Amino acid sequence: MKRKAEKQQTAAPVSAFAARKARQQQAQIVTAPKAEPEVQPAAEPPSKRPRRSLEVDQPVETISPEPRGPRTRSSKKQDAPPPAGNVKERQVKAVKKQQEESQTAELEEESEEEESKGNATEDVHEMSENEVASVAGDADGFESPAETPAELQNFPLSKSRINKKDIVYADDSTLCVRIKEKMNLVLVGQYDLWVKRGIVSVMGAKLHPSSQVYRVYAPSTHSLPVIKCVAGVDGEAEVEIKSCSSGLSCLRDLSPLYQRIWNGQNTAADKLTLKGASQDSRRTFSVLYTSADDTLKRHLRPLHLDRKWSASMKALSMRQGKLRVLVCGPKASGKSTFSRYLLNHVLSPAPDTENGFVNTDGVAFLDLDPGQPEFAPMGQVYLAHLRTPFFGPPFAHPSLDNPRDGQIVRAHHIGSTSPKEDPDHYALAVMDLLSQYRSLLSQYPQCPLIVNYPGWIFGQGLEVATWLIQCLGLSDVVYMSEKGPTEVVDPLSFAANKAQVPLTILPSQPTDFVSRSSAQLRSMQIQSYFHNSQPTDLSNPLWQEEPLSRTRPLAVDYAGSKQGILGIMVLGSQISPDMLREVLEGAIVGVTAVESPSAIIGEVSAQDSLEEEEEEEEEEDDDDENDSDPEHVNMNANEQIGSGTTTSFETNGVIRTKEGLPYLFVGSGSCTPLDPKASNCLGLALVRSVNVTSQKIELSTPIPSTRLRDAIERGHQLVLVRGQLDNPNWSISEEYHAARAAERRYQESIAEAKQGGDLQKIDKANPNQTLSMLRERIRRASNVPWMTVVEDNSRRQREAAARREKSLWKLRKKAYPGSESETDW
Structure with a gap:
C-alpha cells in the first residue's frame, strides 16, 4: 500500500521549480x-x-x-502514528x-x-x-459597547474575591472588607472610602489610616479606580466602603449622556455581602471581579499605570517642594491622567514619608488646557491651589468652592476650547498666571507646581511650550509619547538642554475603548458645572436634579442708575450691535471681574490720542473759548478716567444697542480681549433672556454669591464675555428629558402597585388623569426652539426632517481643524 501511494504521488505532474521548493x-x-x-x-x-x-x-x-490553525493534509499525517523507520517525521515531531x-x-x-x-x-x-475595534489614539471617537463582540466583555478587574472571612461587617449601605497585600478591588459607582488599617493606593494616592473619608467617583465613562493594598497589618488592610448620595446620578434624568454610567443591579459579590438585608437593598456601588459581572454589559477596564509611569512619578515626588514639572504631549496621550495621578501622589496625606518630608503647603496646579480642564469648565485657563487628592473624572469636580480641599487662585476666560483662536491672548493669560504662582510662593514656599499643557504641540503651540520651558524655571519636563514626532521632540530637547532641565519621555497610554467623545465629555462637564453647588455646612458638593429652566435666575440691570455690568464683549468675530441680543440669548458667557480701566486693551491708547488731538485744537483756538462745546465735555470726562480721580469705568468703547445693551466694542473688526493683568474670570453663566422692558439680563450661574459680592466690594466691574464655546444644547433638552423621566417613574410605580396588589393606592391616584398631565408636560417640553423630537425614526421621516433642515437657518460655532462641532437637533 505504501508503494502504491508513493507511485500515485509521483505520478502527478510537478514542475522543477515546485519540486525544488518542496525539497x-x-x-x-x-x-x-x-x-x-x-x-x-x-x-x-x-x-x-x-x-x-x-x-x-x-x-x-x-x-x-x-488559536487553532487549519488542518492540512500534512497535519493529518502528523497526527497519525508515524510508521517505523520514518526518521524525518519523528524529528519534526x-x-x-x-x-x-x-x-x-x-x-x-x-x-x-x-x-x-x-x-x-x-x-x-x-x-x-486580536482584531478588536480599538480607538486608541483617537479619544474623540464614539463606540457603543453593543457594536463589539460579546466575548470582549469578559475582562479581569479585581485580583481578589470577597469571602465570608474577608467581610468585617456589612449592611444595606456599608461594606467593610479586608484586602490582602498586593491584591486589589475594583468598584463601579460612587462611594465614601475610609481606611481603617494598613495602607492602600487609589488613583496614585497612598492613603494611610486616619479619620478622613474620601469621596470616590467611578463611572463607566473612564477607567475604573483600583483599590490596592500596599502594606497591611498581618498582611491585610481594612477599608470601609459606604454608599453616598451626591445627586450626581440624578443627572441621568436630564441628559442621556449620564445614563448607564453608574452601577446596575447587584452583582454576585453584592449579593454575598447583602445577605440578611432586604431584597430590594441596593448600594451606590458594586464590586466587580470581571467585566462580565456588570449587569449593564459595558466595556469596563481597570485603571493600571505603565511601569515607566510609576517610576517617573516616584522620581518626581522625591523633589519635594522644588518640583516644577511641565506635562506635555500629543492629543489623547494620557497627559490629564498622568497629571491627575501625579497630583494625588504628591498630595498623599502620609504622616511620615521615607525622606521625612510632609507636604503642608499643598500643590499648585496650572491648567493650560481650555478644552479639557480638570477643575473648571471649558474655555478657561487657571491656577489652582489644592490641598487634598481628588478621586474621579473632571465632571465629578467641575469647580473648586471649598477652601478646605482647594481653590482657584486666578482664572482667565479664553472663550474657546483651543488656544489656536487667539494665541496672543493665550500667551498673556499664561504670563499672568505665572506671576500669580510666584506670588503664591511667597506665602507657601514649599508648594510644588504641576503644569498641564494642552495637545496643541505643533506650530505656535510648540513655540509656547519651548518658551515655558525656558522662562518658567522648571525642574522637569515630561513628554507623553515615545513615537515622536522628531520635529516636536527635537525643539523640546533643545529648549530643555538650554534651560538645564531633564526631559523624560514616557509611553502614551490611551484608553482602548471610549463610550463618550470629547465633545460629549465637555457637555457632561459643563452641565455638571451648572447643576453643582457647595453648601457651607457640607464637605462634599451636591448636584441639583431640577432643570435650569425651573431654577430662579439672577436678574442683573444692564442700564440705568443700578447698572450691574460694565459691558458685553464678543470674541472671535465682529457682531453688529443690532444682532447682539440674538447672539447673547441662550449663550454661555464668562463672568469676568475688571479690576481697573486698563484691562480694556486699546482704550488707554485711544484716550491718549484723543487728548492729543484736543490739546492741539486748544492751542490753535486759544482765544475762542466755548464752555458748551460737547468736545470739551468729553475731554473732561476722559481726563477724569485717565487720571483716576473717579472710579467710573464708562469708556468710549461702549456702544448702546437699540435695546440699550452696553456693547463693549474695542478693537478693529472684533472685540479685543481683556488684559489678563487687570481681570479675573469668576466663572460661567447662561444667558436665559434679555428683558428689554425692565432692562435686565436673566442669568443662570453657579458662581457663589459671596464671590460676586466680594468683587463688587473691591470696586471691580463685571463684564460678560461671549466666546466660541459649544452651544448649550443640553440646557434646551433638560425639561424634555425630565418630563419623560417623570412619566417613566410614574408608570413603574403603577406597575409595582398592581404587582403588589395595592389596588386602593391605584384608585386614589387616578392614573389616567395623571398620565395625561405628564404627557401634556412632555408635549410642551418638546415644542421648544432649536429642538425637534422624532418619535418615528423611519426612513420617510428622516428624509422629511432632512428637507426641513435645508430650509432652516442655523448658527454654528466657528470650527478649527480637528475640532468637533456639535450639530443642532
Whole structure:
C-alpha cells in the first residue's frame, strides 16, 4: 500500500521549480530553529491575560482563546502514528514538542512579569492583535459597547474575591472588607472610602489610616479606580466602603449622556455581602471581579499605570517642594491622567514619608488646557491651589468652592476650547498666571507646581511650550509619547538642554475603548458645572436634579442708575450691535471681574490720542473759548478716567444697542480681549433672556454669591464675555428629558402597585388623569426652539426632517481643524 501511494504521488505532474521548493521546505522543517514561526502557524502562543487571575476559582478570560490553525493534509499525517523507520517525521515531531515547551516557559515568565506590574499598554496591544475595534489614539471617537463582540466583555478587574472571612461587617449601605497585600478591588459607582488599617493606593494616592473619608467617583465613562493594598497589618488592610448620595446620578434624568454610567443591579459579590438585608437593598456601588459581572454589559477596564509611569512619578515626588514639572504631549496621550495621578501622589496625606518630608503647603496646579480642564469648565485657563487628592473624572469636580480641599487662585476666560483662536491672548493669560504662582510662593514656599499643557504641540503651540520651558524655571519636563514626532521632540530637547532641565519621555497610554467623545465629555462637564453647588455646612458638593429652566435666575440691570455690568464683549468675530441680543440669548458667557480701566486693551491708547488731538485744537483756538462745546465735555470726562480721580469705568468703547445693551466694542473688526493683568474670570453663566422692558439680563450661574459680592466690594466691574464655546444644547433638552423621566417613574410605580396588589393606592391616584398631565408636560417640553423630537425614526421621516433642515437657518460655532462641532437637533 505504501508503494502504491508513493507511485500515485509521483505520478502527478510537478514542475522543477515546485519540486525544488518542496525539497527546500522539507530541509527547513528538519533543521528548523526553535524560534522559527513558519514551522507551524497553529503553535502561536495563547493570550497572556488568563495568567493574571490565577487566584480566581473559575475561568474569567474568554477574550482571545488559544488559536487553532487549519488542518492540512500534512497535519493529518502528523497526527497519525508515524510508521517505523520514518526518521524525518519523528524529528519534526520532536522539534515541535520542544518549541511548544519553550513557548510555554516563555509565556509563564512573561505572565509573571505582567502580574507584578499590571501593564495596561500590553492589553491594548494584545487587543489590536486580536482584531478588536480599538480607538486608541483617537479619544474623540464614539463606540457603543453593543457594536463589539460579546466575548470582549469578559475582562479581569479585581485580583481578589470577597469571602465570608474577608467581610468585617456589612449592611444595606456599608461594606467593610479586608484586602490582602498586593491584591486589589475594583468598584463601579460612587462611594465614601475610609481606611481603617494598613495602607492602600487609589488613583496614585497612598492613603494611610486616619479619620478622613474620601469621596470616590467611578463611572463607566473612564477607567475604573483600583483599590490596592500596599502594606497591611498581618498582611491585610481594612477599608470601609459606604454608599453616598451626591445627586450626581440624578443627572441621568436630564441628559442621556449620564445614563448607564453608574452601577446596575447587584452583582454576585453584592449579593454575598447583602445577605440578611432586604431584597430590594441596593448600594451606590458594586464590586466587580470581571467585566462580565456588570449587569449593564459595558466595556469596563481597570485603571493600571505603565511601569515607566510609576517610576517617573516616584522620581518626581522625591523633589519635594522644588518640583516644577511641565506635562506635555500629543492629543489623547494620557497627559490629564498622568497629571491627575501625579497630583494625588504628591498630595498623599502620609504622616511620615521615607525622606521625612510632609507636604503642608499643598500643590499648585496650572491648567493650560481650555478644552479639557480638570477643575473648571471649558474655555478657561487657571491656577489652582489644592490641598487634598481628588478621586474621579473632571465632571465629578467641575469647580473648586471649598477652601478646605482647594481653590482657584486666578482664572482667565479664553472663550474657546483651543488656544489656536487667539494665541496672543493665550500667551498673556499664561504670563499672568505665572506671576500669580510666584506670588503664591511667597506665602507657601514649599508648594510644588504641576503644569498641564494642552495637545496643541505643533506650530505656535510648540513655540509656547519651548518658551515655558525656558522662562518658567522648571525642574522637569515630561513628554507623553515615545513615537515622536522628531520635529516636536527635537525643539523640546533643545529648549530643555538650554534651560538645564531633564526631559523624560514616557509611553502614551490611551484608553482602548471610549463610550463618550470629547465633545460629549465637555457637555457632561459643563452641565455638571451648572447643576453643582457647595453648601457651607457640607464637605462634599451636591448636584441639583431640577432643570435650569425651573431654577430662579439672577436678574442683573444692564442700564440705568443700578447698572450691574460694565459691558458685553464678543470674541472671535465682529457682531453688529443690532444682532447682539440674538447672539447673547441662550449663550454661555464668562463672568469676568475688571479690576481697573486698563484691562480694556486699546482704550488707554485711544484716550491718549484723543487728548492729543484736543490739546492741539486748544492751542490753535486759544482765544475762542466755548464752555458748551460737547468736545470739551468729553475731554473732561476722559481726563477724569485717565487720571483716576473717579472710579467710573464708562469708556468710549461702549456702544448702546437699540435695546440699550452696553456693547463693549474695542478693537478693529472684533472685540479685543481683556488684559489678563487687570481681570479675573469668576466663572460661567447662561444667558436665559434679555428683558428689554425692565432692562435686565436673566442669568443662570453657579458662581457663589459671596464671590460676586466680594468683587463688587473691591470696586471691580463685571463684564460678560461671549466666546466660541459649544452651544448649550443640553440646557434646551433638560425639561424634555425630565418630563419623560417623570412619566417613566410614574408608570413603574403603577406597575409595582398592581404587582403588589395595592389596588386602593391605584384608585386614589387616578392614573389616567395623571398620565395625561405628564404627557401634556412632555408635549410642551418638546415644542421648544432649536429642538425637534422624532418619535418615528423611519426612513420617510428622516428624509422629511432632512428637507426641513435645508430650509432652516442655523448658527454654528466657528470650527478649527480637528475640532468637533456639535450639530443642532
